[in-house]
């Protein structure tokens with residue numbers, strides 16, 4: 001506005017100056033050529049007319065400029081009112097003088113950002129309700145089974161020595177599944193809420209791989225699987241949260257045990273790279289079809305639901321593994337071929 005006013009004054013001054021100059025020019029011409037003195041009055045009249053015309057012309061230009069700016073301002077105010085009422089379809093034309101154009105641009109940017117935020121929130125909400133639906137479904141299955149077995153026992157099966165122990169055993173197995181599911185749920189919500197703190201330290205990966213393999217060996221042998229640890233004896237230091245990585249490695253070995261038929265092989269080990277170490281778990285089990293590979297790290301995603309449930313899977317193991325590896329700034333990789341086997345691996349910094 002200030003700039004506008006200043007230029008307005010300059011224009012009046014220019015108009016007066018031009019008028020006065022024309023007057024003096026005509027006056028000089030008249031004196032030089034000894035023209036009639038009566039023309040002086042006409043010169044004055046001409047210069048005054050030109051000055052006034054210029055003044056009115058400038059004023060006209062200024063008024064139309066002001067009207068245009070006012071129109072743009074009204075459009076902006078109107079748009080802001082619509083935005084504050086929740087209408088995000090507003091798109092302002094980015095025209096007008098300096099500041100107004102800038103305001104229109106910023107308003108469009110704010111609307112764009114708001115749209116992005118809202119679609120992110122909607123996606124989060126969808127994921128949250130999907131997760132809740134999955135959780136309720138997963139909890140319902142073992143609870144119903146436990147209820148069913150207990151009900152049958154109460155209704156008389158308790159006195160039937162042929163089935164009572166079996167029913168009790170089954171009810172117990174389902175309660176174990178419920179327990180595993182709750183533990184995984186607590187774990188995943190702790191990770192996702194950021195409650196789980198990582199504690200990074202250097203540790204010896206060869207000793208670590210060997211010790212996790214020893215822990216898992218009884219479970220593998222129970223299913224007649226060969227668990228081979230390629231850990232070596234040389235000390236190789238890596239940076240990470242040892243306890244969390246123990247959870248990752250046992251989970252991957254546990255999956256290999258679950259999805260490899262008796263007589264198969266599981267190999268766990270690491271290979272050294274210039275600046276990192278690649279830890280892997282390999283099996284010659286069922287393998288995973290290509291179409292599933294992208295999704296197996298999603299919560300509750302299973303290739304074969306019945307198989308997973310029958311081996312005590314919760315569908316959350318790989319989601320937890322992925323979170324932990326990502327907290328180490330790493331990425332969990334999988335190579336798998338249906339019917340041939342799978343290899344899961346991740347990198348740790350040396």
Ligand code: ADP
Nearest residue numbers: 255256259296302303308313314315316317318
């Ligand atoms: P689950 O508790 O069902 O094992 P996970 O999140 O650990 O859940 O794994 C997701 C799915 O990925 C499993 O249900 C299974 O179909 C597949 N999967 C994981 N590891 C292996 C493996 N080593 N071999 C074959 N399939 C696997």
